[in-house]
Amino acid sequence: MIKEIQLEKELTKPLYLQLYSQIKGLIEEGKLQAHDKLPSIRKLAKGLQVNTVTVVNGYNVLEEEGLVYKKVGSGTFIMPNEQIKDKIIPGEGQADDSELKKEDEEVINFGTVAPSPSLFPIQAFKRLLNQVLDRDQGYAFGYQKSQGYLPLRESIAQYVENYQIEIGAEQIQIVSGAQQGLDVLAKTFLDYGDTVFVERPTYPGAISAFKSRKVELIDIPLEKDGLNLEELEVLLKRYKPKFLYLMPNFQNPTGYSYSLKKKKELLKLADQYELLIIEDDCVSDLNYLGQPRKSLKALDTEDKVVYLKSFSKLYMPGLRLAFMIIPSSYCEDILVSKYLSDIFTDGLVQRVLDLYLRREDWQEQLNCLKEKYSQRYQVMITALKEYLPPNVDYIEPEGGLNLWLKLPQQVSATKLHKVLRKDGVNIAPGALFYHTKPHKNRIRLSIAAVTCQQIEEGIQQLGQRIREELKEEGDYRFDESMMPLV
């Protein structure tokens, strides 16, 4: 097979996409057949005299397209024909909403962190749902405890031991999504005129939930290794905030993670100034390269941290499921707020999630997500390096769903957003993530809802548009005819 492939380094098309197209061609011509094994990454890289990353990325795109499948420890194989056809040839006579779906899919959407429905474990969910219905019958639909279904709270207490968090089921409060968690916390702790500290930038859903209580929000600059702690301490001397809200691992929108040192120093400050911390952990599990990242809660010996975790990004957002781990002294107040919000979270989905966590399915689901997202992440990093002008600044977060780009000063993120929309590419302008004085040249790119192929195309467009904006700005600034007469 290696002899059939010829990559041309002079072409503008990246080598890994050339590799992808040529293997796809061999499949279409029947030269590669169902379950044929592709050469190992090392062997192919050596044979074609390219970097192993080129082969990894090429195989990733093939897998993303459903043309090959991987077996851990064995290699990469050609997908059987019927399954390829399912992917390539759309069925006839589809209903209207499938057309809608197609339109959605045509937009290259870097603007959302909502995961693609193709990643949802529907078959496993169906199986467990039937088991719950057979087992619990009508009880699954009765009134439930506001704190949450006890077996689920027990399985979560056991599950969080994986994060080195040791708590009992009585400290867990189930909520209908992390957004409700934020609202319940706002209801519990905040009154008109109170002060809340947040990171700058931060998650807009939190800004809205806190602002709905008419509080004063004070933001503290977030650096690449965590909050600016000197500034935090200055502010702690001036204000008595009701809490500090933050995302220490793979933050939304920046993807930044706090260093272990900063996490520990932050907890010391919390202890010294009696500061309550709300830790929002959506995606710390999606760690593609580095060591597992500790949560603040795992380091919290003084019970100063409320830990909030959503299942939206790891399971399915439509189920509206999240949980909080609450310092014992606040459990009752929070329970009352939750009761007043919606009495309880859907009992049926709580039961299904409980089974999911108790069986192997959960770890499998996480591994599967991690593998998919890590492919997208690698393609994204390669594409950013390849297509963006060198004066765009970003870090490689090594996990999570987001990348935060600082564009050259003269490029407006909102204008770029509008221009790219017309090209069918969606990005999130950074201004969305500030509650005051936004930086105008930041954008967030998410890999949650884009395929590897779309990442390649979308980032190429992005790079081109940034260059055009820079050129326009340059022309504008140096055009003397535009200068006012003095």
Ligand SMILES: Cc1ncc(COP(=O)(O)O)c(C=O)c1O
């Ligand atoms: C940081 C953060 N917190 C909370 C939420 C809300 O999550 P949920 O779908 O569980 O309400 C999101 C959603 O994107 C988020 O990014």
